[in-house]
Amino acid sequence: MRTSGRRIVFLVGLQGVAWLLPAGTIIQQExxxxGTSKVKAQATISIDAGKLRMEQEKPGEGKSVMIFDQSKQVVWMIEPAKNSYMELTAAQVQQMGGQMQQAMKQMEAELANMPPEQRKMVEQMMKQRMPAPQAEKEVTVREKGQGEKVGPYTCIHYEVLTSGKLTREVxxxxxxxxxxxxxxxxTFQALGEFFGKLSGQAPKGTWELSGMNQMQGFPVRVLEYEGPRATSEWMLVKAEQRSLDASLFTLPAGLKKSSMEGMSRE
Known part of the structure; x- marks a missing residue:
C-alpha cells in the first residue's frame, strides 16, 4: 500500500509539472x-516566444524552411533538397536596405535626364518589378463587419486599401x-520588423500584412487582390498548442552555407 501511495503522489506530481512545460503554438495554413479548393501551397508555422519556424511546400517545387531567432536577430532560410542554407542577420538587412535606397536614388537621377516618354516607360517598368517601400504607401484599414464565421472561427472582417485601392480583405x-x-x-511582429527594410522582399506570411497593427486578433483568412481580381487566398486550417522541441528553432548540422545569389528564388 505504501508503494501504491508513492505512485499516486508521483503521478499527481507529474500532472502538476506538465502545466509548467513550455507550450508553443503550431499553425497550419493553405x-x-x-473561390476553389485547389491548394497552391501549404505552410506549417511553429512558434514559441521569440522563435519561429515556417515550413512551406508547393506542388512541384519541394519544401523550404525558414527559422527566425529574435534574440539573435537572425533568419536562416533552408533548402533541404540542396542540403544548404542562407543566413540573414539584422545588420545585413540594414545594409541591403541602404543599398536598395542608394540604387533608387541613382535611378531617379538617371530618370531626371531622360526624355519624358522614355522616363514614363521606365517608371512603369520599375513599378511592376520594384514595389514602392511600405513607408511611401498610404495604408488604410476599414472594418467591414463583426461576427462573421470562417470555419470554426468568429471573425472581424477588414478591408485594406493601399494608396486608395483595395489590396486585401482580412x-x-x-x-x-x-x-x-x-x-x-x-514574435510575428518582430519578424515583420526584421524584414521592414526590405519591403516587398519578406517571405510570404501573415506577419507581413500591411495594417496588421490596426486590426484586432489574428488573420485566419486573407484575400489578396491585383486590381479588381482576387489572386490568392490564405486560410488558417488548424491551430493548436503543443510542447515544441528546442531543436526546431536551431540550424541543423551538416548544411552547406550558401550566398543569397546561390539560393533559388520564388
Whole structure:
C-alpha cells in the first residue's frame, strides 16, 4: 500500500509539472486559388516566444524552411533538397536596405535626364518589378463587419486599401481561438520588423500584412487582390498548442552555407 501511495503522489506530481512545460503554438495554413479548393501551397508555422519556424511546400517545387531567432536577430532560410542554407542577420538587412535606397536614388537621377516618354516607360517598368517601400504607401484599414464565421472561427472582417485601392480583405479571430499568446504574437511582429527594410522582399506570411497593427486578433483568412481580381487566398486550417522541441528553432548540422545569389528564388 505504501508503494501504491508513492505512485499516486508521483503521478499527481507529474500532472502538476506538465502545466509548467513550455507550450508553443503550431499553425497550419493553405494558399488556395480564390473561390476553389485547389491548394497552391501549404505552410506549417511553429512558434514559441521569440522563435519561429515556417515550413512551406508547393506542388512541384519541394519544401523550404525558414527559422527566425529574435534574440539573435537572425533568419536562416533552408533548402533541404540542396542540403544548404542562407543566413540573414539584422545588420545585413540594414545594409541591403541602404543599398536598395542608394540604387533608387541613382535611378531617379538617371530618370531626371531622360526624355519624358522614355522616363514614363521606365517608371512603369520599375513599378511592376520594384514595389514602392511600405513607408511611401498610404495604408488604410476599414472594418467591414463583426461576427462573421470562417470555419470554426468568429471573425472581424477588414478591408485594406493601399494608396486608395483595395489590396486585401482580412478576417481575424480572437487570440484565444488561435491559441496565440501575447509573446507569440509579438514574435510575428518582430519578424515583420526584421524584414521592414526590405519591403516587398519578406517571405510570404501573415506577419507581413500591411495594417496588421490596426486590426484586432489574428488573420485566419486573407484575400489578396491585383486590381479588381482576387489572386490568392490564405486560410488558417488548424491551430493548436503543443510542447515544441528546442531543436526546431536551431540550424541543423551538416548544411552547406550558401550566398543569397546561390539560393533559388520564388
Amino acid at each position: 494558399e488556395r486559388e480564390p 478576417w481575424t479571430a480572437p487570440m484565444d481561438q488561435t491559441h496565440l499568446g501575447g509573446a507569440e504574437f509579438k
